Amino acid sequence: MAGAEIHDALDVLIRLLMDEEAVEEVVILEHLPARLLEVLAELGVVTRKDETKWRCTVLLYPVVGVYVVSDRTRFIGEKFPDDVVYAAITGNTGRFLSIQPQDPGEDFLDLCCGSGVAALLAASRGAKRAWAADLGQRSVHFSDFNGRLNGLDQVIAVQGDLFEAVGEQTFDVIVAHPPYIPDGANKLLFRDGGEDGEQIFRRIVQGLPQYLKPGGRFYCVTTATDRENESLQDRVRGWLGEKGDDFDVFLVATEVGKRPATVLEAVVKAKGKLGKLGDRSELYERLKVTALFYGTVVIERVAKPRAVATARTLKAEKAAGEAVEWFRNWEKAAAQPSLSAALQRSRPKLAREMQLHVVHKPGESGLEPSEFTLKAKYPFVFTAVAEPWLAVLIGMCNGQMTTGQIYEQLLAQDVVEASLTFEDLCQVVRLLISNGFLELEQFPLPRREALVEALV
Ligand SMILES: C[S@@+](CC[C@H](N)C(=O)[O-])C[C@H]1O[C@@H](n2cnc3c(N)ncnc32)[C@H](O)[C@@H]1O
Numbered sequence: 001m002a003g004a005e006i007h008d009a010l011d012v013l014i015r016l017l018m019d020e021e022a023v024e025e026v027v028i029l030e031h032l033p034a035r036l037l038e039v040l041a042e043l044g045v046v047t048r049k050d051e052t053k054w055r056c057t058v059l060l061y062p063v064v065g066v067y068v069v070s071d072r073t074r075f076i077g078e079k080f081p082d083d084v085v086y087a088a089i090t091g092n093t094g095r096f097l098s099i100q101p102q103d104p105g106e107d108f109l110d111l112c113c114g115s116g117v118a119a120l121l122a123a124s125r126g127a128k129r130a131w132a133a134d135l136g137q138r139s140v141h142f143s144d145f146n147g148r149l150n151g152l153d154q155v156i157a158v159q160g161d162l163f164e165a166v167g168e169q170t171f172d173v174i175v176a177h178p179p180y181i182p183d184g185a186n187k188l189l190f191r192d193g194g195e196d197g198e199q200i201f202r203r204i205v206q207g208l209p210q211y212l213k214p215g216g217r218f219y220c221v222t223t224a225t226d227r228e229n230e231s232l233q234d235r236v237r238g239w240l241g242e243k244g245d246d247f248d249v250f251l252v253a254t255e256v257g258k259r260p261a262t263v264l265e266a267v268v269k270a271k272g273k274l275g276k277l278g279d280r281s282e283l284y285e286r287l288k289v290t291a292l293f294y295g296t297v298v299i300e301r302v303a304k305p306r307a308v309a310t311a312r313t314l315k316a317e318k319a320a321g322e323a324v325e326w327f328r329n330w331e332k333a334a335a336q337p338s339l340s341a342a343l344q345r346s347r348p349k350l351a352r353e354m355q356l357h358v359v360h361k362p363g364e365s366g367l368e369p370s371e372f373t374l375k376a377k378y379p380f381v382f383t384a385v386a387e388p389w390l391a392v393l394i395g396m397c398n399g400q401m402t403t404g405q406i407y408e409q410l411l412a413q414d415v416v417e418a419s420l421t422f423e424d425l426c427q428v429v430r431l432l433i434s435n436g437f438l439e440l441e442q443f444p445l446p447r448r449e450a451l452v453e454a455l456v
Contacts (some may be wrong), residue, residue, distance in 0.1 A: 006031070016046065020072050022055035063088050063117065064097050066124055066150045069142060070115040083136040086114035086190045095254065096177040096221040097121065098320035099296045105172025105216070109133065111162060111204060112178045114190065116143025116155060122173070123152040132157045133165035136189050162200070163207045170213045176204050180223045182283060196287055198224050201297075202239055208299055209243035215303030219324075221296055228288035233310050236297065246302050248332060251312040252324045253295035296324050300332070309335035313434065319379035322446035326379070330433065330443050340426045348406075348429055348438045349399030351445050353378040356391060376436035379446050384435070389415050393428070397438050403429055 006012055006023070009031040015021050028037055037054070040046040049055045060069050071085040086093065097117065104122035108130045113119055116132035116139070123130040132143035132155055140159040147155030158165040179190055182197035193200050201222045208218055226232050233251055237244050283289075295315070302308060311331040315323045333339070359371035372386040374394070386394075392415045396406045407425050410416045416425075432438040439445045 016054070016056045017058070017060040020056070020059060020074055022049040022053040024053055028054060059087060061089055064121050066117070066120040066146070068115050068117050068120065068146055069149065080188060082187070083138045083189050085136070085139050085142045088115045088117035092221065093117065093177060099219055099221065099324050100175065100321060101173055101217065101219060101325070102321070104130070107169065107171045109166060109171045109174045109211070111174060111176040112200070113143050114139050116146050116157060118175050118177070119143065119155050120146055120150055120152055123147070123154040124150070127154055129156055130154050131166055131169070133160060135159065135161050162203055163211055166211070170211055172213055172216050174208070174212060174216070174218045176220045178204060178220070178222060182280060196225070196283070205236055205239040205299065206241065208247070208301070209240060212301045214301055216301050218299040219296060223292060223294045224297070225287065225289045226291040226293065228290055232293050233312055236299070237310060240299070245308060248300040248302070248309040248328070250298040250309070250328050250331060251293060251295065252298070252327055253293050253312070253314045254317060298324060298328050300328065307335045307337065311434065314381050316378045316381050318448070319446065323379035326443065326446055333443070334430050334434065339430065340423055343426045343429055344404040344422070345402055346440045346442065347399050347402050348397040348433070348440055350394070350397055351376065351436050351439045352447065354437045356394060358391070374437055378436070378448055380436035382435040390428070394432070394437065
């Protein structure tokens with residue numbers, strides 16, 4: 001629509017409310033009653049850009065099947081408002097929306113809600129009560145408005161510092177897209193996550209033992225760090241405190257960077273011009289940061305006693321919520337002591353998007369296979385150098401033989417040492433499944449086609 005001619009009132013409103021463009025007053029008055037312009041100005045929805053043009057202070061757009069009103073995305077040459085209502089059409093919120101669970105439970109909480117878009121989506125997917133909580137009063141007001149705009153009475157907008165906003169309420173599903181940019185000064189509410197960027201994320205995780213119901217799940221898109229001698233997953237588990245053993249912890253990275261500044265810059269770039277970040281290397285040096293994680297953290301509280309899982313992967317950029325849910329379900333199953341018995345009967349087969357790269361080198365009898373590299377491309381991204389016996393094992397995973405039969409064949413053909421136990425083999429098969437090289441009938445990996453279908 002941007003740049004196209006204005007023919008009628010709808011064009012004017014689209015140009016103002018959806019395209020973030022200024023429109024000449026004479027053009028507006030050609031198509032809209034003067035009184036309407038006055039009312040919009042009185043409500044603060046439009047403001048003068050200059051003597052001849054008006055523009056909107058807010059944006060209206062459809063996203064994930066609902067209409068959302070938020071602040072604009074561009075504040076060129078203007079001060080960024082401290083309590084800006086974060087637009088739901090940024091790349092980061094897109095990633096956050098792509099991992100929202102299909103089943104939002106009865107009581108759903110969108111923490112750090114901004115426009116409340118995740119609560120709106122949850123309400124539209126059947127949540128009985130979808131709480132939208134933010135520290136910024138303006139975000140709470142917009143979330144309430146957005147609930148009404150969509151006729152979603154289940155949306156309850158509340159203000160407060162993280163869980164303070166919801167009192168004693170507990171939840172089936174909690175989601176958060178918190179501020180995570182390191183900034184000790186905490187100037188911008190939507191952006192700054194304290195000195196190390198993790199302070200809000202950490203406080204949310206610390207609150208989960210109190211606010212997540214048994215069987216409840218937490219989904220968060222954030223940036224966080226691995227530190228010397230302490231992986232992010234161990235740090236997250238530590239924040240859960242005494243109740244840590246009641247929770248699974250899953251990390252599904254979209255991006256992992258060994259050079260923090262680079263990833264941080266990429267994350268920030270995706271959000272627009274947010275001001276000068278400066279070099280974080282001194283901070284990361286001091287905190288002994290070894291790598292930066294950007295992606296989804298899922299934490300699940302067990303419903304009844306079982307072994308809990310801690311697992312981490314890197315997903316393909318285009319893989320969305322299905323990959324996260326697959327990983328959560330598979331890793332939960334794989335952490336149970338019954339894994340070997342289940343694998344014994346299962347018939348592993350090659351994942352559709354795995355590859356085995358073989359380098360042949362001249363040997364006694366001409367060209368001989370000498371180096372094997374496994375590559376998974378979708379939904380998880382992984383490259384691993386493989387021992388020759390692993391290549392033979394993978395070749396046997398044709399969906400016909402059970403893992404038990406494969407084990408017997410490996411031993412019979414002297415492919416593996418006799419000391420390799422069936423348990424050992426199960427752990428190898430487990431890793432090959434976790435990283436997207438093999439799949440089981442009971443746990444089919446999400447396909448690219450399914451994602452395309454979901455988007456159309
Ligand atoms: C990156 S924005 C995300 C907004 C929205 N969830 C989205 O994805 O579009 C982070 C939000 O966290 C809110 N916030 C910051 N500190 C908070 C706190 N201590 N308690 C609750 N909300 C907070 C900000 O006001 C902002 O709306």
